[in-house]
Amino acid sequence: MKKILFLFLILIFQNIAFSQNIVVEQVRLELSSRKEAKILIPKSEIKDINVLAKTISLDYPKGEFWLGYVNEKQYKNFLKLSLKHSLYTESYTKALTMATNLSQMSSWDRYPTYLVYDSLMRRFATTYPEICKLDTIGFSVDNRLILALKISSNPHSDIDKPKFFYTSSMHGDEITGYVLMLRLADWLLSNYGIDQRATNIINNTQVFINPLANPDGTYAYGNNSVSYATRYNANAVDLNRNFPSVPNGGHSDGENWQKETLAFMAYADSNEFSISANLHGGAEVLNYPFDTYTSNSQSHADANWFVSVCQQFIDSISPLAPSTFFRDVTHSGYTNGGDWYVVDGSRQDYQTYFKHSREITFEVSSDKSLSTTQLNNYWNYLKGGLISYIETCQKGLQGYVRDSLTNEPVRAKIFINSHDAFNSEVYSKASTGYYYRPIQSGIYSITYSADSYYPKTIYNVNIASNSMNNQDVILAKIQDNLRKTEDNKFLINIYPNPAKDLLRVSLPENSNIFSYSIFNMLGIEIMKGRINDMNTDISIKDLNKGVYMIILGGKSIKFIKE
């Protein structure tokens, strides 16, 4: 009996090993023809989802399985985890009808060929030159164009209005958003001066729309088809794992920054977007920062703002949508990214953390490459949400930061006290001093600070809901004549440092310094007083332990309170 059982177990074991060997061969075959393969891993096999997410490009749960993408390198590392898996192949029974000329796009029920896409983008700019400009963000690995439309009441200059950025399909096989973005651009442009909402958006916001972020992935099988599109770019790299990782900016995916990634980073450098979204597919959910952390380990300072704009989006979905729409991941229709699953190197976190923007990932259709017969329906379901998200740029706080004497613009840090954290602060534009800060309504204390200027805190700034609030600020420059005296740091001395109860300030003769201010590291002034002597003792025993700045004349000196 025992012998039989033993034999039986050996047979099962060999059978599994044998079938896994076949799977490995199948995956390798797929990799050799497509450079990427989709694999299904039973949920029961996965001990730590975040280890798996760091090894492969984890996609979404599908029933009892997780779907993941691998390139050759990722697959090699994945095999070391010894997880049972199978190759996932999609059968293309649905219609992915292509528009092979511009007029076939007019009913919005086809995917454009690459050339039709290119012509359509150019036609927007030539049909509406007063409100639309075509930008080239850069080129893909295979030298396809990465394009963006800039839609604004003055598209040829950078005006002082919030900048909003939509981009879609950085995963080349997630193409519902591709057509939605083209259609949104068409709706905005053709309704300017006709529809109040479109007109308000264009008059009050600089809107940038990049419908296709990974053209090599979408057109992996040639410019005339989107069937068999790949998630990855032409180097088999997942672009949504390829951005500098938070917080150290490293290459968490072990890949060089791809041409597409570098192009987007440069575009974000030259256009400081305030609010953005990147559109994906495979699920129906809005995913807000951070992807890198669960909400328990590091939530965004504006988490309540994110929740409220997500709710606004969900409330704007058409009642015609099926009741299951945007319910496949969470009941609310939105989630913190890391609470769903942790991902490093996403563009959402890059924009939000490094660029001080606010970016949400929109997963717009459970079916990644929606059948063309469904494209009109999805536009009707999502149009309201897509428009309402742009309209969030019409709410919050804006203003100018300028020099008190010259009225010149100042690039300043705008920090909401007892609120901002982990890079959530915003900056004013160097060219004009204009800033925009999206934020939930409330009463805030805000500190404006810049190099060579005294920081300034404005208390009780009342930000009303559903409107744009204005707060202009002038900053006083630390005076040069005082600075010259103090540049010789041997002349000004503070000691001991660190200090416990008393801080002695020792000044040279005729220093012309008669007062001091002490700021905490948030730039808030917490003490000030007179200096009457060459040696003045300041009592600091009531200060909390920490690092402070003392400003003497024009000079700021750091000290530590023990």
Ligand SMILES: [Zn+2]
């Ligand atoms: Zn995606």
